[in-house]
Amino acid sequence: MARYRPGLQTRDRILESTRWLLARAGLDGTTLAAILDRAKVRSGSFYNLFDSKDEVILTVIKEAINAVDPHPDGVGKDTVEELVGAYIEFITGQPTLAKIYLQTAVGGAMNDEALAHRVLSHHQTRVSRLADAIRRKTGTTKAKSQTEAELLLAGLNGLAFHWLLDPSFDFAARARDLASR
Amino acid sequence: MARYRPGLQTRDRILESTRWLLARAGLDGTTLAAILDRAKVRSGSFYNLFDSKDEVILTVIKEAINAVDPHPDGVGKDTVEELVGAYIEFITGQPTLAKIYLQTAVGGAMNDEALAHRVLSHHQTRVSRLADAIRRKTGTTKAKSQTEAELLLAGLNGLAFHWLLDPSFDFAARARDLASR
DNA sequence: CGCTTTTTTGAGTATACGCTCTATTTTGAG
DNA sequence: CTCAAAATAGAGCGTATACTCAAAAAAGCG
Known part of the structure; x- marks a missing residue:
């Protein structure tokens, strides 16, 4: 599935958000809502780019x-x-x-x-x-x-x-x- | 509030259950349901003896x-x-x-x-x-x-x-x- | 036993979580 | 410009969790 530029940028924002949260709030504090909030993304977009919350977290780890x-x-x-x-x-x-x-x-x-x-x-x-x-x-x-x-x-x-x-x-x-x- | 003997015994069972779970399942695995199940106690009794789940965990730690x-x-x-x-x-x-x-x-x-x-x-x-x-x-x-x-x-x-x-x-x-x- | 206090039950509440789905908008290659 | 593909919003679902509450049962003191 080829990605347009906006999708790749959103992906980056999600990864950055997850990185930031993991370091500050730990695993427990890194909820989907927190990731979405910081990345300024809604859940629909998130799941258009990742299969699960765990996938993002594992990527960052x-x-x-x-x-x-x-x-x-x-x-x-x-x-x-x-x-x-x-x-x-x-x-x-x-x-x-x-x-x-x-x-x-x-x-x-x-x-x-x-x-x-x-x-x-x-x-x-x-x-x-x-x-x-x-x-x-x-x-x-x-x-x-x-x-x-x-x-x-x-x-x-x-x-x-x-x-x-x-x-x-x-x-x-x-x-x-x-x-x- | 003075306690009858059954209440004190139930309290002990809850603490033992929490101790057991913390050592084996860690913080995440020590859910209220798991504590209650192992202690053979229903939630009402639990909250008659403790203010919160955290109170028990804190006590054990x-x-x-x-x-x-x-x-x-x-x-x-x-x-x-x-x-x-x-x-x-x-x-x-x-x-x-x-x-x-x-x-x-x-x-x-x-x-x-x-x-x-x-x-x-x-x-x-x-x-x-x-x-x-x-x-x-x-x-x-x-x-x-x-x-x-x-x-x-x-x-x-x-x-x-x-x-x-x-x-x-x-x-x-x-x-x-x-x-x- | 009688009567108050304590204990127990378990259905029910509130909340937070990960995730889905459909409708809508935006993108960009041809 | 056209139009299929991609991106987005956000209401809503299912589940798990901690916790509440009213009613019933048991305890224990006199």
């Missing part, structure tokens, strides 16, 4: 998951400092998607098994890349660098939680402190 | 949070190890409540103002008690121990986050690793 790791191949992101920097950049540069990502990971992705697995696999990929970088840097054992990576990433995630709680918290500075211990 | 405090009575006695142990016990012993706790921290999972405030104040209490314990142990300044406590709790929260993503993750072991640094 996938977007957030992919945004966590903008360099899936790991090209030129091999040092600990670069990996930590990339994480800091994600959290501070895209707070809306970061919040959605963390909410999804904690709250479970709407009982969507595939999505939950996707979050986990992204997380594990980041841990093992961090572990590799640590091993390359310090020359410790595989097991020890794995533990180090887990603790470092946990610390970073915890600091991100703190920052979401308190926007005046200097997340970037604390994250670099943590990485240089 | 408070109960769980208070149950893991090492020294509920006297602040100033607990050690860093005890507090970390209590946190580990809270996360592993009450995974669903831990989830609710983290969801609230990220913001958006709960539109219940009172519950959000309760969980947040619990968090702050934990930070300051941890800071006190650190100061008692190392003799650092108040500001530095506060920072240390915040970092430690951030790390613990991050580890809990990891564990929620991956149940095979050895949360308790990593948490102790983190605390013994």
Whole structure:
């Protein structure tokens, strides 16, 4: 079904609205009425563009998951400092998607098994890349660098939680402190 | 309003039912109908004993949070190890409540103002008690121990986050690793 | 037992939600 | 300009949810 320009623009408004609501009001607060209200769209138009409310939400969540790791191949992101920097950049540069990502990971992705697995696999990929970088840097054992990576990433995630709680918290500075211990 | 024995027993059944549901079905699954069904009570009786569904849920969550405090009575006695142990016990012993706790921290999972405030104040209490314990142990300044406590709790929260993503993750072991640094 | 208070029942209410459907307007390719 | 396809509005449907209320039953004190 080919789309005219107005349809594509409405689609974008709906996605933006959903993104905004997911980050601020969470899953529960992201009702259809709220999405429609913010997007200035009536339900008829919505269902002309999407099959369900869940489809839009899942679209936005996938977007957030992919945004966590903008360099899936790991090209030129091999040092600990670069990996930590990339994480800091994600959290501070895209707070809306970061919040959605963390909410999804904690709250479970709407009982969507595939999505939950996707979050986990992204997380594990980041841990093992961090572990590799640590091993390359310090020359410790595989097991020890794995533990180090887990603790470092946990610390970073915890600091991100703190920052979401308190926007005046200097997340970037604390994250670099943590990485240089 | 003095209660007869049947009323008190019904109250207990409702609390048990809510406890059971919260631990297994989470917040979303703990509907009034589910509570009533399991407690073998009709809505009229329920509202003769409680003002709202939220009141019961709040009661159960408070109960769980208070149950893991090492020294509920006297602040100033607990050690860093005890507090970390209590946190580990809270996360592993009450995974669903831990989830609710983290969801609230990220913001958006709960539109219940009172519950959000309760969980947040619990968090702050934990930070300051941890800071006190650190100061008692190392003799650092108040500001530095506060920072240390915040970092430690951030790390613990991050580890809990990891564990929620991956149940095979050895949360308790990593948490102790983190605390013994 | 008699009498007041408490407890229980369950049909009924109000509201919010996701979603459908039809009529109408707008778009844009030929 | 024409006209089929696309977009829109918005009333309305079905369902689930928390909650109410009046009447009946049970409890317990004297």
